[in-house]
Amino acid sequence: MRHLSYKTLMASLLMVVIQGCYQGNDTPANSGTGIGGSTARFTIQKNHLITIENHQVKVFSLSQPMTPVHIAAFDTRITMETIFPQGEERIFIGTNDGTIIMDHSETGILQEVAFVSHFRSCDPVVAQGNYMYVTLRDGNGCGVFTNNVNQLMVFDITDVQHPELVTQININRPYGLGIQDSNLFVCYANGVQQYDISDPQSIEKVADYSTECDDLIAATSPMIFTSKEGIHLVSLSDNGLTEQAIIRAGD
Amino acid sequence: MLSNRITHLLLAGFLLLVGLLFYIQFRPTHILFEILPWLQTLHWATWLNGLPISVIHGLPSFLHICFMSFLSAALIGVNKRLATVIPLAWLGFDLLLEWGQKGSGNLMQAGVFDVLDVFALLLGCAVMLLIFHLGGSSRTVPKSLLVAPLLAIGLTTSLGSAITCNDGYECVTPVVLTFEELRSEIQPVYGNTSPLVRPGKIYAHGQTLYVVDQYRGIHIFDQSDAQNPSRIAYLPIFGALEISIQDSLLYTNSFSDLVVINLSHVLDGSFNTNSYSRNEDVFALPSTYEFVPDNTYVTSKKNQFFLDIPFSQRPEYEGEGIVIGFINKQGEEVLFGEFE
Numbered sequence: 001m002r003h004l005s006y007k008t009l010m011a012s013l014l015m016v017v018i019q020g021c022y023q024g025n026d027t028p029a030n031s032g033t034g035i036g037g038s039t040a041r042f043t044i045q046k047n048h049l050i051t052i053e054n055h056q057v058k059v060f061s062l063s064q065p066m067t068p069v070h071i072a073a074f075d076t077r078i079t080m081e082t083i084f085p086q087g088e089e090r091i092f093i094g095t096n097d098g099t100i101i102m103d104h105s106e107t108g109i110l111q112e113v114a115f116v117s118h119f120r121s122c123d124p125v126v127a128q129g130n131y132m133y134v135t136l137r138d139g140n141g142c143g144v145f146t147n148n149v150n151q152l153m154v155f156d157i158t159d160v161q162h163p164e165l166v167t168q169i170n171i172n173r174p175y176g177l178g179i180q181d182s183n184l185f186v187c188y189a190n191g192v193q194q195y196d197i198s199d200p201q202s203i204e205k206v207a208d209y210s211t212e213c214d215d216l217i218a219a220t221s222p223m224i225f226t227s228k229e230g231i232h233l234v235s236l237s238d239n240g241l242t243e244q245a246i247i248r249a250g251d
Numbered sequence: 252m253l254s255n256r257i258t259h260l261l262l263a264g265f266l267l268l269v270g271l272l273f274y275i276q277f278r279p280t281h282i283l284f285e286i287l288p289w290l291q292t293l294h295w296a297t298w299l300n301g302l303p304i305s306v307i308h309g310l311p312s313f314l315h316i317c318f319m320s321f322l323s324a325a326l327i328g329v330n331k332r333l334a335t336v337i338p339l340a341w342l343g344f345d346l347l348l349e350w351g352q353k354g355s356g357n358l359m360q361a362g363v364f365d366v367l368d369v370f371a372l373l374l375g376c377a378v379m380l381l382i383f384h385l386g387g388s389s390r391t392v393p394k395s396l397l398v399a400p401l402l403a404i405g406l407t408t409s410l411g412s413a414i415t416c417n418d419g420y421e422c423v424t425p426v427v428l429t430f431e432e433l434r435s436e437i438q439p440v441y442g443n444t445s446p447l448v449r450p451g452k453i454y455a456h457g458q459t460l461y462v463v464d465q466y467r468g469i470h471i472f473d474q475s476d477a478q479n480p481s482r483i484a485y486l487p488i489f490g491a492l493e494i495s496i497q498d499s500l501l502y503t504n505s506f507s508d509l510v511v512i513n514l515s516h517v518l519d520g521s522f523n524t525n526s527y528s529r530n531e532d533v534f535a536l537p538s539t540y541e542f543v544p545d546n547t548y549v550t551s552k553k554n555q556f557f558l559d560i561p562f563s564q565r566p567e568y569e570g571e572g573i574v575i576g577f578i579n580k581q582g583e584e585v586l587f588g589e590f591e
């Protein structure tokens with residue numbers, strides 16, 4: 001009996017709850033926003049700035065754009081790393097324990113609709129249509145252990161509350177990723193891989209480049225890659241990727 | 252009667268184990284693990300990082316008072332009087348130790364006085380009083396012989412992360428960015444004079460490319476000619492890591508602050524103090540864990556040093572500014588993200 005009460009006490013002490021969010025009331029957004037890489041931690045959707053820190057999501061109303069108003073915050077017990085907006089109503093948060101999918105249909109109010117757990121790792125996430133693409137990378141600041149899980153995962157999110165794993169492909173330490181039309185680019189240890197995702201149910205690797213990259217913006221022209229070396233401006237044609245210019249670190 | 256005593260002993264053992272595991276997770280540089288390095292292999296649960304700060308701070312104190320109370324009860328036994336005396340005695344003992352960490356820490360340099368610890372001790376004491384009074388009594392033995400060893404155990408197990416700057420530990424001087432410097436006026440630098448030191452995140456907005464120089468600022472490039480991108484301006488912003496843009500406003504972080512920059516004023520050269528705003532103390536500061544070598548501690552207060560930065564605690568320096576680096580043995584500055 002005494003033992004039991006002790007366990008209960010310990011359990012309640014160790015329990016962490018995701019707190020609810022508050023309310024925002026803004027007019028629908030205009031979309032004067034740009035585009036960031038897949039490792040971003042700030043994003044703007046529906047005239048709200050959404051930021052992630054280690055364990056906290058914050059929402060700021062931009063109805064007075066020069067003076068953002070902090071309207072909501074909620075905690076998660078897992079470490080968040082990346083945030084990716086899809087359209088005007090969906091947010092993907094890459095954590096070191098899985099991907100959180102959030103609904104933003106009511107302006108300023110984020111609601112978790114699904115959590116796709118996976119091995120402990122770093123995992124940026126991007127999405128297009130009814131599919132989301134996640135990379136898992138082990139080691140170095142991505143969890144305590146090296147678990148040798150290094151993968152690109154494709155999920156069908158047609159039923160967003162129940163994402164289904166479609167494919168997992170082993171890649172040597174993948175990191176940032178981005179989509180241009182039917183091409184998915186994945187930064188990895190030895191460069192960049194290009195996948196044809198016109199049929200997301202069976203994606204195919206079409207090219208492998210030695211361009212070094214940590215993260216990228218694929219949807220723009222030129223595409224932009226980052227690496228320790230600097231910022232690469234890269235064009236995509238039928239012949240593949242061609243580096244147009246590099247802004248070198250130190251320049 | 253005997254079973255009561257064994258239960259107390261088992262609970263004490265259980266609490267000791269929980270406390271030990273807790274320390275392995277949160278205070279991996281703790282002196283114990285210097286002596287017993289294999290304990291480090293039990294460090295696994297980064298998910299525990301998500302625990303509220305109050306739990307991370309208070310749990311060791313709570314565990315300690317409960318552990319010592321159970322252990323005392325197991326060894327000495329419990330009667331009606333001891334059921335009150337034991338928890339209160341340990342409350343007094345632990346409060347005294349906590350009190351010793353107050354101020355600039357002359358008595359116990361390494362410790363940090365924490366109100367949460369006091370609450371945790373009071374809570375632990377209340378819980379123990381309740382348990383002992385609700386539970387049955389057990390045969391007691393003369394306690395005079397046991398007091399000294401119990402106090403010794405109590406002191407040893409309460410050491411927590413209390414170590415000082417001596418053999419094996421290098422204590423270094425912090426480099427402090429004062430709040431005044433952090434919040435000094437932002438002035439764009441035009442032309443091509445500021446090199447990109449540490450490429451960070453990128454953001455594309457029309458024909459303009461924004462590149463974060465980690466912890467230093469943001470470079471703005473015109474990329475309309477992809478083969479010859481040209482630098483339009485550089486915005487020095489201490490602590491910048493993130494970017495998002497809507498219309499002509501750029502949102503970034505400056506360590507703890509959220510900064511909004513009017514880009515049209517940057518581009519047309521009319522930038523002035525009204526062209527940006529700063530929301531102070533919005534974000535948590537980065538943890539010094541990320542850049543401090545093993546067995547090196549950066550002083551967070553005068554005469555004290557970081558042992559374990561709780562994960563979102565501000566590495567503040569006496570309320571004057573933020574610790575952004577330290578001066579190593581060679582007299583060189585080592586900074587967050589190596590910013591200059």
